[in-house]
Amino acid sequence: MASEPSVVQHFIRQIISEDLASGKHSTIHTRFPPEPNGYLHIGHAKAICLNFGMAAENGGVCNLRLDDTNPGKELPEFVQGIKDDVHWLGFEWVELRHASDYFEVFYRAAEKLIAKGVAYVDDLSAEQMREYRGTLTEPGRNSPHRERSIEENLDLFRRMRAGEFGDGEKTLRAKIDMAAGNMNMRDPAIYRIRKVTHQNTGDTWPIYPMYDYAHCLSDALEGITHSLCTLEFEDHRPLYDWFVDQVDLKNDPELWRPLVEAGLPTTPSKPRQIEFSRLNLSFNITSKRKLAALVNEGLVDGWDDPRMNTLRGLRRRGFTPAGIRLLIERVGVSKQNSIIDYSVFEGCVREDLDAHAPRRLAVLEPLKLTITNLPAEHEETVAMPNHPKDESFGQREVPFASQVWIEAGDFAEVPPKGFKRLRPEGEVRLRGIGIVKCEDVIKNEAGEVIELRCTLDPETRPGGNATDRKVKGTIHWVSAKHGVPAEIRLYDRLFAVPAPDDESDGKTYQEHINPESKRVVTGYVEPAAAEAAPETRFQFERQGYFVTDRIDHQAERPVFNRTVTLRDVWARKGG
Ligand code: ATP
Ligand code: MG
Numbered sequence: 001m002a003s004e005p006s007v008v009q010h011f012i013r014q015i016i017s018e019d020l021a022s023g024k025h026s027t028i029h030t031r032f033p034p035e036p037n038g039y040l041h042i043g044h045a046k047a048i049c050l051n052f053g054m055a056a057e058n059g060g061v062c063n064l065r066l067d068d069t070n071p072g073k074e075l076p077e078f079v080q081g082i083k084d085d086v087h088w089l090g091f092e093w094v095e096l097r098h099a100s101d102y103f104e105v106f107y108r109a110a111e112k113l114i115a116k117g118v119a120y121v122d123d124l125s126a127e128q129m130r131e132y133r134g135t136l137t138e139p140g141r142n143s144p145h146r147e148r149s150i151e152e153n154l155d156l157f158r159r160m161r162a163g164e165f166g167d168g169e170k171t172l173r174a175k176i177d178m179a180a181g182n183m184n185m186r187d188p189a190i191y192r193i194r195k196v197t198h199q200n201t202g203d204t205w206p207i208y209p210m211y212d213y214a215h216c217l218s219d220a221l222e223g224i225t226h227s228l229c230t231l232e233f234e235d236h237r238p239l240y241d242w243f244v245d246q247v248d249l250k251n252d253p254e255l256w257r258p259l260v261e262a263g264l265p266t267t268p269s270k271p272r273q274i275e276f277s278r279l280n281l282s283f284n285i286t287s288k289r290k291l292a293a294l295v296n297e298g299l300v301d302g303w304d305d306p307r308m309n310t311l312r313g314l315r316r317r318g319f320t321p322a323g324i325r326l327l328i329e330r331v332g333v334s335k336q337n338s339i340i341d342y343s344v345f346e347g348c349v350r351e352d353l354d355a356h357a358p359r360r361l362a363v364l365e366p367l368k369l370t371i372t373n374l375p376a377e378h379e380e381t382v383a384m385p386n387h388p389k390d391e392s393f394g395q396r397e398v399p400f401a402s403q404v405w406i407e408a409g410d411f412a413e414v415p416p417k418g419f420k421r422l423r424p425e426g427e428v429r430l431r432g433i434g435i436v437k438c439e440d441v442i443k444n445e446a447g448e449v450i451e452l453r454c455t456l457d458p459e460t461r462p463g464g465n466a467t468d469r470k471v472k473g474t475i476h477w478v479s480a481k482h483g484v485p486a487e488i489r490l491y492d493r494l495f496a497v498p499a500p501d502d503e504s505d506g507k508t509y510q511e512h513i514n515p516e517s518k519r520v521v522t523g524y525v526e527p528a529a530a531e532a533a534p535e536t537r538f539q540f541e542r543q544g545y546f547v548t549d550r551i552d553h554q555a556e557r558p559v560f561n562r563t564v565t566l567r568d569v570w571a572r573k574g575g
Contacts, residue, residue: 010333012274016054016226025225028060029269032086032093033067033215036078036199038288040085042309042324042345046279049328051228052091061094063222068100069214071198079199081303085311090321095222097264099214100200102221104258106209107161109217109247110172110190112255114153118246119190120146121156122171129171132178133186139179140186146175160193163206167193172207176242184239188212216240219271220249221256227273231335234275244270276333282498283342284309285509290501299510300494304551306561307494307517317491318537318547318563320356323349342493343571346564353537353545353563358386358393361431362540362560363478364488364523366405368451371436373458374402379481382432382462396528399482400433405524407542410475411452413441420472422452429474431541434460434467476541483524486558488546490519493570530558537563 019025030051034040040048055062064086068074086093113119122145124132134140148156160170172191180186190213195206216239219227233240249255249268259266278286285291291310294300303310306317314324326348331340361384371378379401387393410421410428422428427437433456440453459466496514503509529538535550544566549559 008329008332011335012050012054012226012228012276012333015274016058019225020058027225028055028058029062029223029225030055030060030228031063031065031097031219031222031224033065033099033218034082035067035070036075036082037070037073038078038292039081039303039310039312041286041288041291041311042281042284042314043279043286045089045311045324046328046331047228047230048086048089048091049325050276050333052086052093054226054228060225062091063095063097063224064093065097065099065218065222066200067211067215067218068098068198068200069209069211071194071196071208074199076199081312085315088315088321089311089324095265097218097222098200099209099218100198101262101264102214102218102259103201103205103209105221105249105256106214106217108255108258109249110157110209110213111154112252113174113190113246114157114172115150116246117150118175119153119172120148120175121153121160122146122173122187123169124171126168129189133183134178136183142178143173143187146187157191160191160207161205163195165193167195169193174213174239174242174246182235182238184212184236185242188239212236212239213243216243216271216273217247217249219273220244220247220268221259221266223267223269224271225269227271229273229275230278231275231337232278233273237273237275240273275335277335277337279328279331280337280339281309281342281345282339283493283495283500285495285501287501290509294510297510299513306489306491309494315535316547316550317561318353318545319349320352320537322356323352326352339499342498343568346568349564350545350566353539355390357537357539357545359384359388359541360526360529360538361398361476361478362486362488362523362525362529362543362546363405363407363476363483364490364521364540364543365408366478366524367408367411367449368480369404369406369436369477370451370453371402371404371456372439372453373455376402378402379479384432398432398526398528399479401479401481403480404430404477405480405483406430406452406475406477408449410473411438411449413449421475422473427471429460429471430456431474431476432462433477434458434462434464435469435471478524478526480524482527484527484530484558486523486525486530486560487552488521488523488560488562489549490521490562492517492519492562525558525560529560531555539566542566 032051052062122143132141173187176185178186189210191207304312304316327345381397383395384398385395415423435457436454442451444450495512497512500509500512534553537547545563546560552559
């Protein structure tokens with residue numbers, strides 16, 4: 001079970017510990033209730049960590065519930081994706097449920113509301129209903145159908161279920177108060193007619209329950225104690241409580257007999273809804289609809305494009321579950337809406353990768369360096385530590401030969417002020433090898449530098465007499481003979497501006513895509529990097545953190561994705 005040490009106090013932790021201390025609840029039961037109309041994104045990670053985390057740290061349990069009351073946009077593909085992503089993030093549900101498991105119960109409960117005289121079938125169209133609803137400053141008006149008899153309502157509702165009416169012709173509504181200050185209490189819809197095939201129940205139902213009705217009853221049916229949701233549902237809480245109280249599942253086992261018969265353990269509760277603020281990250285959008293548009297418009301390479309902040313995108317990019325959980329713990333939980341700087345997230349991932357990613361050598365923009373005082377055919381291996389701060393990572397043998405690739409940027413013919421690496425006649429240390437001096441700069445006909453000819457000071461080699469001789473710079477390298485060519489995908493932030501979906505500048509979020517967000521180069525990596533299994537994370541020394549692509553990487557055809565650079569390069573850009 002994965003959860004970060006819980007040190008930060010917050011109001012939900014507080015409420016839960018009080019409820020346990022007072023004996024209000026003996027166990028905590030939470031749920032994470034995504035709608036399977038897309039893949040999960042970084043915002044959902046907050047809800048996942050919170051729901052699963054609060055249960056786990058109090059010895060309780062958490063359900064995964066697919067909130068599938070909206071057929072049409074919901075797909076089995078997304079159901080599977082959500083399950084995979086929650087597991088990947090490190091959490092295990094005690095029960096997997098679907099809101100659609102409860103359709104029969106919801107139906108019975110609706111008949112109960114009709115029988116109690118607190119629900120009626122309305123014939124108003126959606127547009128008329130909006131008109132009758134009033135505004136924040138004006139009360140609504142009663143529908144002309146509001147006073148139908150219980151018998152007539154029951155008859156009409158049964159015929160709605162039998163499929164006798166067309167989409168939108170009739171609606172079942174709660175009879176509450178058309179003058180309520182809270183608009184959600186103005187006779188909200190309970191059931192609508194929609195003749196659409198459902199991803200779980202097929203064509204069984206021509207009517208579907210509304211979210212506000214289905215959600216609270218699902219919570220109650222599952223015995224949820226604390227129903228944690230985001231702030232936009234605060235105004236829905238009175239309705240949440242109204243439905244739970246009116247239906248009173250706890251005291252009406254007849255309603256949920258179908259679940260018992262289907263073998264679904266059921267002990268209804270009176271759940272308490274608690275709202276918290278959404279996770280917002282700068283440089284990000286966290287709306288499934290907008291993320292879906294990026295995919296559908298071909299602006300990214302699918303839901304798992306490593307630039308996407310979907311959990312599968314982050315995974316492919318090399319972000320770690322622990323790094324994501326650390327972010328969520330660090331941003332905390334409150335009722336205050338805020339925007340978290342994206343660099344905080346990158347910092348959390350760097351922290352995790354710095355501790356856990358073995359080091360490797362890779363050259364992304366290769367320039368050949370020939371050591372002229374070694375025999376041309378010289379080759380050997382040098383032992384290098386896999387982690388500079390953690391000996392338990394052990395060491396590996398890195399092949400070295402008389403020709404190596406270095407980073408083109410580590411040589412400057414006309415060095416800028418303060419340049420510490422290689423220059424004509426200058427010296428630099430090759431990591432783990434010794435000090436080389438640049439004797440000759442070879443250019444092609446276009447005048448471009450294509451090779452450096454250097455001498456290696458043998459006294460600076462391991463075991464030599466001048467191993468501690470000082471030079472300003474140390475650079476990394478890859479043996480030209482042994483290095484494996486690799487496709488290296490240099491990813492960067494998907495959006496170039498902190499608030500991509502702020503449209504006040506007249507631009508859409510699509511227009512804010514960072515043109516530099518993906519650059520592909522061919523570099524060289526040491527064999528120990530190329531041989532790694534898909535989805536292995538490394539630090540390429542001096543470059544950043546990389547992961548072997550979980551789809552495309554093969555030892556013979558290595559493909560690496562850059563997860564994050566070693567340092568925050570956006571701070572300087574004003575990001
Ligand atoms: P979207 O707007 O992306 O469609 P949603 O809220 O409609 O998100 P759901 O699938 O209904 O998506 O969300 C499942 C759970 O995740 C809900 O409890 C929701 O409140 C929570 N959630 C969604 N986005 C965030 C976010 N940015 N921060 C915290 N929780 C979130
Ligand atoms: Mg939703």
